Amino acid sequence: MSYEPCEKYTDSALRFGDEDHYPERIVGEFLGEVVSNDWVNGEYKHMILKVHARALDSYAGQFFHLLCPSPDGAEVYMRRPMSIYRIDKAASQIEFLYKCEGRGTRGMGMLKEGDDFNLAGPLGKGFTLDPKWKNIVVLGRGVGLATLAPLSQLAAEKGVGITAILSARNPGVVMSKDLFEGFGATTIPVLDTDGTSDVANVEKILNGLIDEGKADAFFTCGSNRLLSLMKKVGKARGVPGQVAMEQIMVCGFGACYVCMRTFEIDGEKTLKRVCRDGPVFNMQEAVGW
Amino acid sequence: MSYEPCEKYTDSALRFGDEDHYPERIVGEFLGEVVSNDWVNGEYKHMILKVHARALDSYAGQFFHLLCPSPDGAEVYMRRPMSIYRIDKAASQIEFLYKCEGRGTRGMGMLKEGDDFNLAGPLGKGFTLDPKWKNIVVLGRGVGLATLAPLSQLAAEKGVGITAILSARNPGVVMSKDLFEGFGATTIPVLDTDGTSDVANVEKILNGLIDEGKADAFFTCGSNRLLSLMKKVGKARGVPGQVAMEQIMVCGFGACYVCMRTFEIDGEKTLKRVCRDGPVFNMQEAVGW
Amino acid sequence: MVDLSVRIGDITLQNPITPASGAFSWEYNDVIDLNRLGGLVAKTICREPRLGNPTPRMAETEAGIIQSIGLPGKGIEYFVDHIVPEYARFKPPLIVSVSSENTEDFAALAEELSVPDVDVIEANISCPTRNATGGNFAMHEEHTKEVIGAIRAKTNKPLWVKLSPNAGDIVSIARAAEEAGADALCIANTFLSLKIRTDNFRPALGNKFGGLVSPALKPIVLRMVYQVAKVVKIPVIGIGGVTKAEDVVEYMLAGASAVGIGYAGFRNPTALITIIDDLAAWCDERGIKKVTDLIGAVKDDDMEMDTLVAASAGV
């Protein structure tokens, strides 16, 4: 009685080592092989994937769109956007740091070494570093740090000094401290538990860094509260800034207009696509969410 | 942004050892634990499940309705009916022999030791053994043998002699020979490769068994051709018979009227539900498919 | 403990969970305690004995099934004499679904079914797989009004009407049924569909067309329930893709007073009981004292009522 091909979807994604018939395309659909997928703490996991060479051609602030397996037997229909956490060209590896919470990320969390994982990308416009900038400040919270990590890698490669203010609920979840320090960053953990993550305290730190000449540019991701703060300080003190935004996505290519956020440019409000016009935007134009 | 419980379906199936809040129900929904799931040959697999005590209360010819996992990431929506191949009450185990072909059975084939597998049952009316019968003949082909195996177990327990004619394409796929012989059955393999599975030859064998007094009743499953033959011989020689039928199912409980087959009773054609009026039927009434 | 009972007109259901017609029979008592259900819903019955459609009657699709059963049954006499008593052994009210090809017969059937053990008549005017001489009243306002009016004239039993999702303007048809005397509306039946096999180029079902059943369809039916509940005064029963307690909540928020469940019971034969238990737990966790508080409780006051409703009705 069996009479039909059972594959519900077509899939011709590229694996590590596959011949690339469309090398001129800047975005690809890839089958990464899971190298490891471990818990970083009770909420976050860290995935390392071995990928096709074309997928390595990506940079800080860009993202991949991930086709997550099902955590419960029923299909997960939409891809999930995820920032590049680290690129290791020598090992042909790409890494993600993610919070395991909804259906997609929980399905992702179930992947084991050797499993395939379909990812599309790299997508979007990432961070840009003005050659004039000698020292930058990154301020992140939660998974926002995942997005800022490769920026630090980039800055480090270009010899730019980094101060990373890492905000978290408690010391147990201060992630990426080692990673940031590995890039030569000075890290300043601020915590909810001891009140150091308060807006007032972080504002003081930011102003202090500007005073010390350590803040040629601001970068943030992951918290609306921190965005507002950095925007305010940046505006007051004339420090340019960039912010990585998030929004629910469908296509990831700029076609569907699902991933809109509001921006204010020269006093006029407008909508931009997070997936293509961003996800990294001029901090002073971002209205937040 | 995660805001909803993610479980798409409710599930309160009973595991081995679970307390049973509805012990008076004759059918249950169970979570069996896969003990093993191995290839028998290139096409068939044999699954052993550890199940809740209530699931063991089943007999030859009945079936379970299996909720197969996905072989390809997309959900398998309908359950698959599968005959009980063997019941091992001492070990709390139930076994299936199945052909791995479509989406459901391929998904089932991917299950590994320790995995959960949801099964509903036991369902349907199985084989009946008239206390007058001293010797029976079972004739099966392919997975039909899976359905006949527990009948032989039952017959053996009641001291009824069994001759099992096992039809197959080639010697490599003569399955269950050991199992049938383990129940004390005399087995007669008939093959396509050497022509012994021809209708003419099988007819000769059947008539011979009747002549020898070894055929108080006929049982068959798995081949329309063999059903017609046994029906003809049974009718001519006055041997009663039972046949286990198959049909696409939805509910398995007799409610939906999806699983109909045609029967001819006293010259009148009618439809019966394979899941509830069968799957085992009076051979002389079955019209085949 | 939350009070799960709901009222559908003069009938009280101990909870809002009922099986859907055609996806249930008393034989499910083998696996669940039928006395726990909100109601018992029998398979649609017709006057004459019918064999139903040619097999195969079901085919799997991308995300669900299409089915075309063809309303088989042993006819009304057998039904009243033998099947009604099977259900009468259980406590929940018995809802009897009935169908016919013409108005007079439909009304006469409803009258004949108005026996003491039957609590509700459900007029299935929407079955998308009626036979070669049949029609589908629920596609048209006037036909709906006519047939429901005729039935209403012949029975004093509570009269529920099962509508079709294939209708373009479900709101007008719901209004027509209400005006003609319906006591409640069941929304909805299955979606008329087709599958063609690519191996032999033939339709996959013996009857060619079939009704699509899939959890995927819930958002469409929910929209219909929402639109209808906003304009009618009689209770609405949401039917389509309920697979968990949250789906019941969602239907009730949209305005439904109860739900009907088919597919979920095929997938998990114990599902209806689990959903009842989960619904009670869901309410208890949130301090909801009466499940009826959920009915129509969607928070949409601050959303402009754009013209989509109108648009779907044809503006």
Add this chain to the structure above:
Amino acid sequence: MVDLSVRIGDITLQNPITPASGAFSWEYNDVIDLNRLGGLVAKTICREPRLGNPTPRMAETEAGIIQSIGLPGKGIEYFVDHIVPEYARFKPPLIVSVSSENTEDFAALAEELSVPDVDVIEANISCPTRNATGGNFAMHEEHTKEVIGAIRAKTNKPLWVKLSPNAGDIVSIARAAEEAGADALCIANTFLSLKIRTDNFRPALGNKFGGLVSPALKPIVLRMVYQVAKVVKIPVIGIGGVTKAEDVVEYMLAGASAVGIGYAGFRNPTALITIIDDLAAWCDERGIKKVTDLIGAVKDDDMEMDTLVAASAGV
């Protein structure tokens, strides 16, 4: 090698695979070679610049998504000056989807879009998420006839018309579009739907209602394509739930001359190219020399034409 080319009126597509409007843009050239597609279909354009609907514009459902974008865009002038040239760099014909709230403006827009680089005008008369002052022509025969007639009078470009699956009687609406001068019919747009969040009792989309997109819906749309293709003479383009080459075959067997693909391209950005390759391989394996041999090749002659078609149209 099979000949995959199909003709839609005067236009030849090198293969029957086109993207669906709103699910595609020239920006997909980043990931696939647009020159391999059967056609290029631009997102529906309106006269004035529009921001579109409030976010969130998409929510996941049981088996798919609902979306309500609201036809954002920079208006017709920007479109003709800046977006048409983006598409003109590629070889396949450019199909431009257009929408308006009133007949005169719709016709005027079609005229303004009739520039050399535009090959086909696709009249989107069915978008279920039009704004507060908008309507939905495709729910009604007369509205369809009127608007398509008006557009036809203003342009000589091939005119495709996108119908709505929310209409109850798609066959009559298809006939109306054909009579009014449509050169092809695109069946269908998305299904009007609703999702309510059970945590905060609010609709999940900023615009409340949205269009359901899901592979699960293919059997419904396929049924519509089959019904329409049996009665119209102009080509039909099947849109809904195509995710693999066999789905293209199924739509063609039902009578479609080509397909439009949205969802599958979201899931697998390379899907359209894979489907083209798989379709060619599928035909080659079976010795099918021309893909057009599949159009309407369903084997249903021996099946009684029961009244389901009539039933769905309301008998």
